[in-house]
Amino acid sequence: MTKRAPDVSASPPRRRSKYTLAPLVLIAANVVLFALFFVWPAVIGLVYSFTNYTGVGAFQFVGLDNYQHLFGDSTFFDALTRTLLYTVLFVPLNFVFSLLIANVLVSKHAKGVSVARVFFFIPWLLSPIVVGVLWRWLFGENFGLVNYLIEKVGGSAVPWQSNADLSLIVVVVAASWAWTGFSMLLFIAAIKNVPVSYYEAAALDGAGPWRQFFSITLPSIAPTSFIVILLNTIHGMKEYPLFASLNNGGPGTSNNLLVQYIYQTGFKAGQIGYASAASFVLMLILMAVAIIQLMVNRRVENR
Numbered sequence: 001m002t003k004r005a006p007d008v009s010a011s012p013p014r015r016r017s018k019y020t021l022a023p024l025v026l027i028a029a030n031v032v033l034f035a036l037f038f039v040w041p042a043v044i045g046l047v048y049s050f051t052n053y054t055g056v057g058a059f060q061f062v063g064l065d066n067y068q069h070l071f072g073d074s075t076f077f078d079a080l081t082r083t084l085l086y087t088v089l090f091v092p093l094n095f096v097f098s099l100l101i102a103n104v105l106v107s108k109h110a111k112g113v114s115v116a117r118v119f120f121f122i123p124w125l126l127s128p129i130v131v132g133v134l135w136r137w138l139f140g141e142n143f144g145l146v147n148y149l150i151e152k153v154g155g156s157a158v159p160w161q162s163n164a165d166l167s168l169i170v171v172v173v174a175a176s177w178a179w180t181g182f183s184m185l186l187f188i189a190a191i192k193n194v195p196v197s198y199y200e201a202a203a204l205d206g207a208g209p210w211r212q213f214f215s216i217t218l219p220s221i222a223p224t225s226f227i228v229i230l231l232n233t234i235h236g237m238k239e240y241p242l243f244a245s246l247n248n249g250g251p252g253t254s255n256n257l258l259v260q261y262i263y264q265t266g267f268k269a270g271q272i273g274y275a276s277a278a279s280f281v282l283m284l285i286l287m288a289v290a291i292i293q294l295m296v297n298r299r300v301e302n303r
Contacts, residue, residue, distance in 0.1 A: 042283075049276035055266075059273065066277035075253075076278060079261035086172060086257060087236035094176040094232055095225070098183030103213070105184070106191045117188075124181035132245025135174040164254035167247045171255070175242055179235070183228045190224035191217060226297040233289055237282065258282055 049066055053059035070076055101120055105113050123131065138145050139160040147157040160166050198216045207215065218225075240259040243249050249256040256264075258278070266275030 045276045051273045053273040054270045083258040089172045090236045091232045098180045102187035121181035123178045128241035129245045131178045190221040194220040
């Protein structure tokens with residue numbers, strides 16, 4: 001009687017090691033947190049947007065009434081227009097500032113790079129409330145440092161807070177200053193990944209620094225530029241604490257952004273259902289912006 005040879009083709013039973021379970025545990029924790037703090041509030045908000053909920057007591061479903069009233073609300077459209085204007089001004093300014101500083105810091109001629117990185121990154125660590133108060137001290141009309149210096153040299157005080165456009169520009173510059181550090185770090189990492197041989201070959205062909213920047217650096221860091229623009233656009237559309245601490249959306253309500261409108265409608269006026277409808281309009285706008293930018297980025301990459 002011959003002995004049966006063991007079946008070598010059969011694989012041994014797989015054992016779940018800690019190296020397999022650990023990622024699952026970490027992913028599960030994130031999934032639970034995401035569902036608890038993002039999905040569930042979103043579902044509740046979507047339900048409220050079809051109701052007349054005021055924050056207390058029972059509510060009734062009103063269908064699409066909140067959305068119909070929203071599209072006839074001039075205050076909502078004013079806030080939406082101001083939000084779009086703020087984003088259009090903030091995103092390019094922050095992009096140029098951060099890219100310019102990143103290029104300077106990666107230059108082989110730059111000195112004190114580590115100190116400069118920390119110096120430019122510190123504003124991003126500050127709370128938007130602190131940034132707003134700081135810039136309010138600088139650009140206050142009656143007590144601001146800038147107007148004080150202007151009057152010292154014989155000029156007239158500039159209405160930084162009472163002029164709606166100037167007030168908006170101050171917030172745009174303050175936000176760009178505060179966000180430059182984060183975008184700068186992304187650009188530094190991207191520029192350092194560009195092969196040096198590209199620049200050496202371009203230099204042999206007689207290309208100057210500007211030619212190298214526009215023909216090599218910018219195309220090479222296009223994916224990072226896309227991320228910076230996308231993140232800054234989403235941040236700009238959701239900006240609120242910086243406005244609240246710097247000029248409170250003023251003068252008057254001229255610089256009320258969409259998030260501030262949602263906050264005042266929902267929590268001050270007690271129209272939770274109506275504010276939820278406005279929130280979902282903002283979410284749809286952000287999703288549309290993200291999808292358009294993704295499509296543009298994919299088309300550029302496929303060229």
